[in-house]
Amino acid sequence: MPTTLSDELFNPLDLEDALEAAFDEGGDEAGVALLERALADPRAGGDPALADYLDVLTEAQADLERYDDAIATAYRLIDVEPGERAAELSWIAQLHARNGDAESATAILYELRAxxxxxxxxxxxxxHALELAMTMADHVGDQFTAVEWLADDLRTGMAARVDFSLIAALDGHRRRIEQEAALVDKALDAETARYIEAGRRTTVPQAKVNPAATADGLPYLPEAEFAQARERGLVGGEHADHRREIELALQALPSGKIRVWPVEVGEVVAFAEATGLDPASPGTWRDLIEDPDEGGIAWPPNRNDDCWCGTGRKYKKCCAAPAFLAQLP
Ligand SMILES: [Zn+2]
Incomplete structure (x- = not known):
């Protein structure tokens, strides 16, 4: 490896080709080593892409179980991008827990919770609060506190009339964690079930795009198809709302083999004409999926991989980004 990194990697910071070569030649260790050198270089300072690369680095260091380094990188990311503080601290808590330091993890989680x-x-x-609870349950191993937090958020969220799909997302994880810890809260089970059911009844007909939830996935209109469907009056609203609804509904499904099936408007219309079904009905879109196990896109993608929705952005920066999901229509 050369002692000095080439100027070509900087201004603007672009490590893609060099990283690909490093990973090909020397595997993860070599890729991480290159990232560490480049991001420590003064020429990388202030570059708009720095935060994204730090993000890649902290995850790669964690994959190599170099947790102390991953934590240091995440703190540097907070310095570069203060707006990501809460999300990164939540990640840092997870790293502490994976590193066997439950005490540090717990302290951060309680601070973020407050x-x-x-x-x-x-x-x-x-x-974001769901992520904290999941770290508490799945990494720290304190399911009791996680369930307490989720139950509190569910009651607060329902009282504040937040969107039912958000309640469904939280409730799915509460039930899962309760089951794992042999805990039960039948009163809350009934309350959330009523809230979600009432939300589905009133929301679906208005937002025609909200697809029927199935046990194994959801149909999805990619951006160009969505625009066509809107021209034909089959859907309303913005494409971002459609993506958000689907992401939240997918998160609410019981985990298992979950897929997203992109559908084409032309096919929907032809299918509806042939069958006499309503082309604006989510059920019709679902009926169009011939083989649910074969087609479509597996969900969820890895956090650093391309998002399922086709924007070309990383999943965690796109449909999984807490800021995006929190903007309820
Ligand atoms: Zn996306």
Whole structure:
């Protein structure tokens, strides 16, 4: 490896080709080594792409179980991008837990939890709170506290009338964690079930795009198809709302083999004409999927892979981004 990195990698910071070569030649260790050198180089300072690369680096260091380095990188990312503080601290808590340091993890989770609860109930980031609870349950191993947090968020969220799909997403994980820990809360089970059912009844006919949830996935209109469907009056709203609805509905499904099936408007219309079904009905879109096990896109993608929705952005920066999901229509 050369002692000095080429100027070509900087201004603007673009490591893609060099990283590909490093990973090909020397595997993960070589790729991580290159990232570490390049991001420590003064020429990378202030570059708009720095935060994204730090993000890749902290995850890659974690994959190599170099948790102390991954934590240091995540803290540097917070310095570069202060707006990501809460999300990164949540990741840092997970790294501490994976590193066997439950005490540090717990301290951070409680601090973030207190900040979450300080916000007004209608504007809280419930998905960020879900991430905290999941780290508490799945990495720290404290399912009891996780369930307590989720139950509190569910009651607060329902009282604040937040979107039912958000409640469904939180409730799915609450039930899963309860089951794992042999806990039961039948009163809350009934309350959330009523709320979600009432939300589905009133929301689906208005937002025609909200597809029928199935046990194994959802049909999806890619951006160009969505525009066509809207021209034909089959759907309303914005494409971002469609993506958000699908992501939240997918998160609410019981985990298992979940897929997203992109559908074409031309096919929908032809199918509806041939069968006499309503082309605006999500059920019709679902009926169009011939072999649910074969087609479509597996969900969820890895956090650093391309998003399922086709924007070409990383999943965690696109449809899984808490800020995106929290913007409920
Ligand atoms: Zn996306």
């Amino acid at each position: 900040e979450h609860q300080a916000g007004a109930p209608v504007s809280r980031d419930y998905l």
